[in-house]
Amino acid sequence: MTAPTVAPLSALLAEVAAGTPTVAEMARNTGLSTDVLRAGLDHLVRTGRLQATNLPIGCPPSGCGGCAAAGGCGVAEGGNSLVTLSLTRR
Amino acid sequence: MSVTDRTSLPLSLITPSAKACCRTDTGRGAAPTDPVVALVGAPNTGKSTLFNALTGAGVTMGNWPGTTVEVSRGLWRSTAAEVACDCETCTCDDADGRLDITLIDLPGTYSLDPHSPDEALTRELLVGKPAAERPDLSVVTCDAARLTSCLYLVAQLREQKLPMVVALTMGDVAAKRGVHIDVSALARELGCPVVEIDPRRRGGLMALAEAVRDGLGRPAPAPRATPLDDDDLALEDDRFAWIAHVVDAATGAAAQNARTWSDRVDRWVTAPVVGPLIFLAVMWLVFQLTTTVAAPLQDLLDDVFSGPVSQGAIVLLSAIGLGGSWVQGLVVDGLIAGVGMLLTFVPLMTLMFALLAILEDSGYLARAAVVTDRLMRSIGLPGRAFLPLIVGYGCNVPAISGTRILPNARQRILTALLVPFTSCTARLTVFVMMGAIFFGPYAGTAVFAMYVTSILIIIVVGLGLRSTLWRKEPIDPLVIDLPAYQVPTIRLTASVTWLRLKGFLQTAGGIIVITVAAVWLLQSVPVTPGKNFAEVPVSDSVYGVVSSGIAPVFAPAGFGSWESASTLLVGFVAKEAVISSWAQTYAVAEPDNHAAPGDLGAAVFQTFTESSGGHPVPAALAFMVFLMAYTPCVATLAAQWREIGPRWTLFGVGMQLVVAWTLAVAVFQVGRLFL
Numbered sequence A: 001m002t003a004p005t006v007a008p009l010s011a012l013l014a015e016v017a018a019g020t021p022t023v024a025e026m027a028r029n030t031g032l033s034t035d036v037l038r039a040g041l042d043h044l045v046r047t048g049r050l051q052a053t054n055l056p057i058g059c060p061p062s063g064c065g066g067c068a069a070a071g072g073c074g075v076a077e078g079g080n081s082l083v084t085l086s087l088t089r090r
Numbered sequence B: 001m002s003v004t005d006r007t008s009l010p011l012s013l014i015t016p017s018a019k020a021c022c023r024t025d026t027g028r029g030a031a032p033t034d035p036v037v038a039l040v041g042a043p044n045t046g047k048s049t050l051f052n053a054l055t056g057a058g059v060t061m062g063n064w065p066g067t068t069v070e071v072s073r074g075l076w077r078s079t080a081a082e083v084a085c086d087c088e089t090c091t092c093d094d095a096d097g098r099l100d101i102t103l104i105d106l107p108g109t110y111s112l113d114p115h116s117p118d119e120a121l122t123r124e125l126l127v128g129k130p131a132a133e134r135p136d137l138s139v140v141t142c143d144a145a146r147l148t149s150c151l152y153l154v155a156q157l158r159e160q161k162l163p164m165v166v167a168l169t170m171g172d173v174a175a176k177r178g179v180h181i182d183v184s185a186l187a188r189e190l191g192c193p194v195v196e197i198d199p200r201r202r203g204g205l206m207a208l209a210e211a212v213r214d215g216l217g218r219p220a221p222a223p224r225a226t227p228l229d230d231d232d233l234a235l236e237d238d239r240f241a242w243i244a245h246v247v248d249a250a251t252g253a254a255a256q257n258a259r260t261w262s263d264r265v266d267r268w269v270t271a272p273v274v275g276p277l278i279f280l281a282v283m284w285l286v287f288q289l290t291t292t293v294a295a296p297l298q299d300l301l302d303d304v305f306s307g308p309v310s311q312g313a314i315v316l317l318s319a320i321g322l323g324g325s326w327v328q329g330l331v332v333d334g335l336i337a338g339v340g341m342l343l344t345f346v347p348l349m350t351l352m353f354a355l356l357a358i359l360e361d362s363g364y365l366a367r368a369a370v371v372t373d374r375l376m377r378s379i380g381l382p383g384r385a386f387l388p389l390i391v392g393y394g395c396n397v398p399a400i401s402g403t404r405i406l407p408n409a410r411q412r413i414l415t416a417l418l419v420p421f422t423s424c425t426a427r428l429t430v431f432v433m434m435g436a437i438f439f440g441p442y443a444g445t446a447v448f449a450m451y452v453t454s455i456l457i458i459i460v461v462g463l464g465l466r467s468t469l470w471r472k473e474p475i476d477p478l479v480i481d482l483p484a485y486q487v488p489t490i491r492l493t494a495s496v497t498w499l500r501l502k503g504f505l506q507t508a509g510g511i512i513v514i515t516v517a518a519v520w521l522l523q524s525v526p527v528t529p530g531k532n533f534a535e536v537p538v539s540d541s542v543y544g545v546v547s548s549g550i551a552p553v554f555a556p557a558g559f560g561s562w563e564s565a566s567t568l569l570v571g572f573v574a575k576e577a578v579i580s581s582w583a584q585t586y587a588v589a590e591p592d593n594h595a596a597p598g599d600l601g602a603a604v605f606q607t608f609t610e611s612s613g614g615h616p617v618p619a620a621l622a623f624m625v626f627l628m629a630y631t632p633c634v635a636t637l638a639a640q641w642r643e644i645g646p647r648w649t650l651f652g653v654g655m656q657l658v659v660a661w662t663l664a665v666a667v668f669q670v671g672r673l674f675l
Helices: A008-018 A023-030 A034-046 B047-055 B117-128 B144-157 B171-176 B183-190 B205-216 B232-251 B253-257 B261-269 B274-319 B326-343 B346-362 B364-378 B383-392 B396-405 B409-421 B425-466 B490-509 B511-524 B542-557 B562-570 B576-589 B599-611 B616-629 B634-674
Strands: A050-055 A082-087 B036-041 B072-079 B098-105 B137-143 B164-169 B194-196
Touching: A008 A023, A008 A034, A008 B232, A023 A034, A034 A050, A034 B144, A034 B232, B036 B047, B036 B117, B036 B144, B047 B072, B047 B098, B047 B137, B047 B164, B072 B205, B098 B205, B137 B144, B137 B205, B144 B164, B144 B171, B144 B232, B164 B183, B164 B205, B183 B194, B183 B232, B194 B205, B261 B274, B261 B364, B274 B326, B274 B346, B274 B364, B274 B425, B326 B511, B326 B576, B346 B364, B346 B425, B346 B490, B364 B383, B383 B396, B383 B409, B396 B409, B396 B634, B409 B425, B409 B634, B425 B576, B425 B599, B425 B616, B425 B634, B511 B542, B511 B576, B542 B562, B542 B616, B542 B634, B562 B576, B562 B599, B562 B616, B576 B599, B599 B616, B616 B634
Parallel strands: B036 B098, B036 B137, B137 B164, B164 B194
Antiparallel strands: A050 A082, B072 B098
């Protein structure tokens, strides 16, 4: 485990920019706890340094009723979706 | 009893004052001389619940983000005594130990940064006003289960000369999650009192009252030192470093960094080299289990459709005078042979969907997404494209629509062009059938090989497009927060399985029935004069003649027979129709074989043997590769047309045909040297 960094947000931004795909891997790389990293990600999204994008997996805005493939895609129930984060320029 | 005014409070009304007298009038509002205490905190930290518990009534409670959207004000008749004040019976003018406090419930906010109206208002009230107009003290509610997220606001408030008390809520939730907070250590590190409370059960309210009264009587603690740097990020970094330190001290660094067994498993499952190998092994196991376990059930259903169902239909039709007519041909050789053959795949699809649902529910598929994403990034494809492509392995249509998640048009086009190479479940049925006919006990491995080939095609074609048409596209980073592994639930597994199976059955009951009818019609219309409708050999029908016209194109790939070529034509409509059309072709060609299970396989094998010059296995492999790589279905084309326009759709169709034909020829020509 790496020693915790004194600049968590900067480290987090560097991890995102480097393409580290998971929070757990970021925790291994930075020595920060996953809680701090998640809070940091939330903060960076709120402040506009990261952009969070919902991944609706192709469902139309009208829901499954408007989709020819409804029922076959496996995402008709629930409604939760993944979120991706990407860096934004400030 | 306490009194609450729930209004949009003008900032001018927030006038801090002190008042230490209990009145007899139970309906009294806040007096100008009462001390003012502000309740602040992140949304969903129990702030409104605490406000209600302290003031008695008025604010809507709930666990919905943004409940507190306006400022509420109430009278908190605080007491440090063991028994809470009952103002309806209280008649004292100057009760010992009682303090009336004007309590202000500020909007829920994560920080004092004015990124939203709520935050701007909170900032204005707490630090924007002159010191004399600010609240006398702030109570900051913090969710113990989300301590880190709540502390940014505390960090900012500690940079001001403000008396404050931290009220720690949701201790029970935190305990369930294994988070244990050392309250005294937390207070020491924060530099302000911390009180554990449970406002829903009125727990800790006396201690909170005591801490507030104590805080009101003391000067504000010295503000936390901050870096002199003007850079916003440096200041925010300093706050987060402080938060990390505070959380470590309050919860134990070891506990914070303790690796769960999920973390340990993920270390391997998402590793750059081992991760993809595990993913491939898991998928191989899924296909092997599916084909092995479902095969007997599939044979049983095949027996039922080709035996009792077909015979029963013939008997019924004969009974009403339609025996031997074209109606019997349509029903028995068309619908029952075609749709029935497709329905024999229901056990297989059920098992496949159930296994995938289990993988999904357990959390493994999220890890597979990481593996896929890493692979895509390593070859220079946009990271986010992994999701539409994964969806494509279920069905290409929503996957094409899913390309909308990509940030720019060129990335959407690139991904939409790659999606048709993902092997959807419709193609799976054909692979399973071909696997059973040509590879026997290795059917699962053959199907698995097709999926691996699909991934390889996506990589190669993707790289090709990246290095030509998409050379200058940037690659966006992607972060996934992996859920913890969990034991799959029967309810969810059954629900997802049924949902997907229903989609398969709807396809079989809708477009496949229409396709079967159309194929039957084309097989019934004679091309040569002198033949009657529905009494013509398939090879002399419109269907047979057109198929014979294109069959030579596939001769270099070893499946240049009209029977095989015709299924590929029908496959443009939907890949499930490949099986039904095969069943129809051989049922019509050999109409006496209804009760002979397995004859379809023998007939297909014979056709491939003849068309390949005695190399049926490489020809079958080439056929499967072609089927996997060429245009999936008309619905996918329609989705592409809608998402990326006609020009790119037609480009895609051309590219798919070229890739599919080239690969099929290569597979057959190389394969026949060895097999």
